[in-house]
């Protein structure tokens with residue numbers, strides 16, 4: 001097999017890693033193609049990818065918000081001050 | 086000797102912010118729809134929690150106990166601003182014209198079509214995700230939240246925690262696997 005052909009086949013750990021990055025739009029199109037090729041032949045990675053994509057959708061749907069560092073620091077100070085009393 | 090046994094749930098106020106503030110915040114923000122107000126209500130909740138710590142019996146989880154205090158604070162707020170709005174009406178109308186801007190911030194356009202039931206379900210989903218995050222350790226949870234909820238760059242997080250990108254992806258991977266398993270058990 002030529003080097004070029006070989007490079008489109010990736011290992012399970014590469015597939016998982018690319019899949020994680022893809023959830024954050026940090027995978028290239030070429031990497032995504034390699035994931036598709038891999039999960040076409042690998043059941044375990046196919047299952048992982050399905051779960052992972054589902055998790056991404058759920059998190060998006062939940063519209064979760066996070067508190068800022070400043071907000072958290074403010075509460076921490078308030079609690080510490082009150083606890084001293 | 087049941088009296089001699091340790092309570093299953095112990096209380097530790099120094100961990101409250103780290104462990105529960107995001108949960109309390111998401112619970113509050115959909116009900117009051119104003120960030121500053123939500124922050125004040127959470128402050129009051131923590132302080133009330135400190136004052137009534139001796140009432141914590143360890144039967145419920147610490148978070149459940151804090152939420153029960155928070156609920157009362159939210160109800161108090163609505164009683165104060167409008168005596169006609171009692172506890173049954175605490176959940177305000179998301180489509181209120183004045184609040185539309187805040188609520189729709191960062192949302193997909195199809196949110197316009199969501200009805201109250203969808204919103205309730207999404208909120209429950211959000212809280213389920215946050216409670217599943219309690220299975221992660223402190224560092225994992227913080228990194229996962231920064232990356233996934235706050236949308237920080239990989240580089241920014243790596244700098245803050247002094248880790249390499251591959252460290253980061255290992256943490257993200259573990260966090261995602263834990264969350265997916267937990268949600269599978271508790272949500273589907």
Ligand SMILES: [Zn+2]
Pocket residue numbers: 011012013015038042043044045046
């Ligand atoms: Zn595989």
